[in-house]
Amino acid sequence: MTTRKRKTDDAMDQWTLRLYIAGQTPKSIAAIANLKKFCADYLDERYTIEIIDLKQDPKLARRDDIVAIPTLVRKLPVPVRKIIGDLSSTDRVLVGFDMRPRVIGGDGD
Amino acid sequence: MPPRIPIANGLAKCPTGIAGLDEITQGGIPRGRPTLICGGPGCGKTLFGIEFLVRGIDRYDEPGVFVAFEERPEELAQNVASLGFDLRKLQRQKKLFVEYIHVDRSTIDETGEYDLEALFLRLGDAIDTVGAKRVVLDTLETLFSAFANEAILRAELRRLFVWLKDRGVTAVITAERGDGTMTRQGLEEYVSDCVITLDHRLTEQVATRRLRVVKYRGTNHGTNEYPFLIDQDGIDVLPITSIGLTHEASTERVGSGIADLDQLLGGGLYRGSTLLISGTAGAGKSSFAAHLAKASCERGERCLYFAYEESPHQIARNMRSIGVDLSAFMKSGMLHCVAARPTTFGLEMHLATIHKAVREHAPGMVIVDPITNFFSIGPVNEVKAMLMRLVDFLKMQQVTAVFTSLTSGGKALEATEAGVSSIVDTWMLLRDIELNGERNRAMYVLKSRGSAHSNQIREFVLSRHGVRLIPPYLGLEGVLTGSARLAQEAKEAADASRRGSEIVRRRRDIDRRRKAIEAQVAALRAEIETESEELERLLADESARDQRMAADRNVMAGSRKSAVTPSAAVAGKRLSVRRATQ
Numbered sequence: 001m002t003t004r005k006r007k008t009d010d011a012m013d014q015w016t017l018r019l020y021i022a023g024q025t026p027k028s029i030a031a032i033a034n035l036k037k038f039c040a041d042y043l044d045e046r047y048t049i050e051i052i053d054l055k056q057d058p059k060l061a062r063r064d065d066i067v068a069i070p071t072l073v074r075k076l077p078v079p080v081r082k083i084i085g086d087l088s089s090t091d092r093v094l095v096g097f098d099m100r101p102r103v104i105g106g107d108g109d
Numbered sequence: 110m111p112p113r114i115p116i117a118n119g120l121a122k123c124p125t126g127i128a129g130l131d132e133i134t135q136g137g138i139p140r141g142r143p144t145l146i147c148g149g150p151g152c153g154k155t156l157f158g159i160e161f162l163v164r165g166i167d168r169y170d171e172p173g174v175f176v177a178f179e180e181r182p183e184e185l186a187q188n189v190a191s192l193g194f195d196l197r198k199l200q201r202q203k204k205l206f207v208e209y210i211h212v213d214r215s216t217i218d219e220t221g222e223y224d225l226e227a228l229f230l231r232l233g234d235a236i237d238t239v240g241a242k243r244v245v246l247d248t249l250e251t252l253f254s255a256f257a258n259e260a261i262l263r264a265e266l267r268r269l270f271v272w273l274k275d276r277g278v279t280a281v282i283t284a285e286r287g288d289g290t291m292t293r294q295g296l297e298e299y300v301s302d303c304v305i306t307l308d309h310r311l312t313e314q315v316a317t318r319r320l321r322v323v324k325y326r327g328t329n330h331g332t333n334e335y336p337f338l339i340d341q342d343g344i345d346v347l348p349i350t351s352i353g354l355t356h357e358a359s360t361e362r363v364g365s366g367i368a369d370l371d372q373l374l375g376g377g378l379y380r381g382s383t384l385l386i387s388g389t390a391g392a393g394k395s396s397f398a399a400h401l402a403k404a405s406c407e408r409g410e411r412c413l414y415f416a417y418e419e420s421p422h423q424i425a426r427n428m429r430s431i432g433v434d435l436s437a438f439m440k441s442g443m444l445h446c447v448a449a450r451p452t453t454f455g456l457e458m459h460l461a462t463i464h465k466a467v468r469e470h471a472p473g474m475v476i477v478d479p480i481t482n483f484f485s486i487g488p489v490n491e492v493k494a495m496l497m498r499l500v501d502f503l504k505m506q507q508v509t510a511v512f513t514s515l516t517s518g519g520k521a522l523e524a525t526e527a528g529v530s531s532i533v534d535t536w537m538l539l540r541d542i543e544l545n546g547e548r549n550r551a552m553y554v555l556k557s558r559g560s561a562h563s564n565q566i567r568e569f570v571l572s573r574h575g576v577r578l579i580p581p582y583l584g585l586e587g588v589l590t591g592s593a594r595l596a597q598e599a600k601e602a603a604d605a606s607r608r609g610s611e612i613v614r615r616r617r618d619i620d621r622r623r624k625a626i627e628a629q630v631a632a633l634r635a636e637i638e639t640e641s642e643e644l645e646r647l648l649a650d651e652s653a654r655d656q657r658m659a660a661d662r663n664v665m666a667g668s669r670k671s672a673v674t675p676s677a678a679v680a681g682k683r684l685s686v687r688r689a690t691q
Binding site: 058 | 208210211212216217218219220221222223224225226227228230231233234252255256
């Protein structure tokens with residue numbers, strides 16, 4: 001129930017998300033699908049997603065210092081967080097975005 | 110020595126431009142392949158990478174990309190500015206691209222599959238932007254602390270090295286040394302072509318940097334550790350241990366500046382040979398060295414003087430007192446003094462400094478005064494090894510070397526330097542001879558390879574006109590020096606003069622006697638003459654009397670007219686005879 005409460009607090013904010021991919025690879029496609037599902041489940045309508053294909057413009061990778069693909073960057077709300085991978089585990093995404101408390105000694109850190 | 114380009118094995122090489130390294134590797138690191146540079150913190154890995162790129166741009170027109178995983182570009186530029194590398198300028202000229210990759214683990218979470226495609230894309234973009242031929246990754250291992258999934262990371266690194274090869278760039282990858290392994294993350298297993306380790310070691314409180322080519326597939330390379338310097342010109346690797354006994358032996362002689370000494374040595378020193386001058390304190394080693402230095406400068410050959418006891422100024426002053434003026438040569442640069450306390454650096458570093466100075470100044474002669482001070486900073490066998498390498502190096506360059514060596518008074522001179530003496534060609538000993546309450550200087554040539562040399566012990570003096578060898582006294586009394594020699598010479602001179610005056614005296618005596626005899630002879634002759642004159646006179650008187658008597662008789666006959674005188678009859682007879690003969 002705490003999660004729910006926190007979620008309502010966060011709901012006050014508009015989320016700005018950037019997803020960096022490199023071409024239409026299976027990992028990229030999976031990441032896009034998982035991100036959309038996550039947003040639909042947890043963020044209602046209060047988010048914008050920008051999908052950046054670094055194959056089109058590699059220079060953009062320097063903007064957010066991207067090394068791994070795919071990388072999801074939460075520009076807003078601050079602090080800026082990054083989650084790399086295909087976002088297949090929603091739990092991990094929740095932890096990564098501080099929407100669920102980290103477990104001490106857990107994999108997330 | 111220009112880097113040799115290997116043709117036989119067909120392995121293309123990329124000259125690093127780092128002084129000395131290209132000699133060790135016979136041309137550089139493998140072109141178009143990654144090379145791993147590993148070492149501990151502060152060993153010069155980053156500088157190695159930077160210099161590789163800067164030299165590539167400056168000398169070989171090969172633009173480069175520096176991927177900084179640790180240092181920010183601004184820090185990097187500042188750090189190498191002191192070495193004369195202007196990274197910002199090169200970046201403005203589009204010759205260098207600095208890609209700063211910073212992965213902050215605290216802001217990153219991982220979920221599911223990923224790869225490092227963005228790294229490849231950024232690198233590819235950087236390479237394309239400047240048209241890079243050279244890439245430095247400094248240091249890849251930081252990625253291991255950035256990503257949790259090591260399996261993915263290792264697979265990606267493997268892919269990265271293949272990718273770098275495919276791009277055809279010559280890559281330098283730096284890595285931290287691990288505990289008992291070459292690199293902490295075992296990167297050496299991905300880079301199989303060339304691995305170089307850098308080391309910064311402290312021995313006997315003196316730090317020395319060393320470089321070693323651990324592995325170089327498909328090429329010969331020196332496997333030794335080579336000392337290197339990091340100074341205002343960057344990295345300077347000293348390929349000193351790679352020298353074999355292959356140097357040419359010159360037959361040309363160079364003068365020592367002391368004519369008598371040249372004579373002792375059979376015409377001077379061979380060019381490129383090594384002279385050891387050993388002697389006790391104050392024996393005059395430096396004075397001989399100064400003469401050699403001056404002679405070299407006068408021949409128009411530069412001379413490098415490594416002074417480990419005196420400052421250049423002090424040397425110039427002291428040598429002026431014996432009439433050897435070096436200051437003019439110092440000013441003109443013909444004579445270059447490098448003065449340092451031996452304890453300032455380690456042995457390797459001294460060797461490195463000498464090596465570098467020799468390459469910079471291209472001297473005809475190198476003087477190390479004295480080599481004995483090295484023994485205070487290292488074990489005897491290491492010092493010997495270092496000197497041997499120095500001698501070999503100088504021989505290769507055909508540089509005539511002069512070492513001075515201080516021997517302590519008590520020990521046997523020969524024994525203390527047995528090790529050093531075997532590597533020198535000519536060994537000159539200066540020693541004091543104590544006799545008759547005074548100390549005199551003497552020198553002799555103990556050995557001189559490949560030339561006849563005198564076996565004489567010669568006394569010498571340090572006069573206002575320099576070192577002067579005194580003609581040897583070789584009399585009945587043996588070899589004498591100093592006042593003993595002078596006394597002996599004086600005695601002999603007195604003897605000689607005494608003998609001389611005796612002869613004069615006897616000659617005068619004979620002269621006198623001869624004169625006396627001659628006088629006697631003259632007197633006798635005079636007597637005889639007197640007597641013969643008397644006789645003549647008597648004869649004359651006699652004939653005159655005869656005539657007178659005849660005349661008287663005629664007168665008397667005339668007056669008498671009577672009788673014919675017997676004398677008239679005789680006269681008549683004579684007349685008749687005269688008639689008969691007619």
